[in-house]
Amino acid sequence: MKIKVLLFGIVTDLIGENEIVIYLPPNSTVENLRLSLALEYAKLENIHEFAVAVNEEYAENNRVLKATDVVAIIPPVSGG
């Protein structure tokens, strides 16, 4: 399935895009998405960690993804 992934903060600079598309097998989890991202975008190693949001909520690694989900990479936040 095709998953649209929104990028923010330092990740937009590292990858050079505001959003990317990742292809995953059906029933893939957030953990699977992280592995695919690490393989395709080695530059993500430049940040020590990031969270993943699904449909505008923080998601755990075992969350199963659907093709219709809006996924976002959330690098360490620095508001306030």
Add this chain to the structure above:
Amino acid sequence: MWWLLFLLLAAVNFIKFCIVENTSIVLTSEKLVIQDCFNFVQDASCGGISIFVGTVRNLTKGKTVTLLDFSSYEPMAVKEMQKIANAALQKYPIKKIAIHHAIGSLKIGDIPVIIAVSSAHRKAAFEACEYAINTLKETVPIWKKEYFKDGEVWVNAHP
């Protein structure tokens, strides 16, 4: 049994109404106004208002900051700010809470964030205010890029 459902719906709507009535969440590219936050939380039942105002500092680790740029994942940021306000209302005996955050370019001395809390007695307002700013800094998807004379840095992005 229909009346039970009716009662439940009424209760849920009442709770929603109370939350909307007592929280003000703003994420904007306009200049933040302290008076707006004060006016929102001001209430006859309250003996005090605690206001935290974040301001842009001119130095980071000894380097001179020229400009700050705040960006956000807007719909999620608003949701997370609302969650903080709701949690503060549940955790502390406070009356109202306003959480306003600016995005875009800010200069030294500008205001990126204001949190205002009103309560009958001051302790709850102080505590809820600190809880809200601490949690905002941990959970709300807003990112700050600092510009120096010789470069730029995404804050918190590196170990």
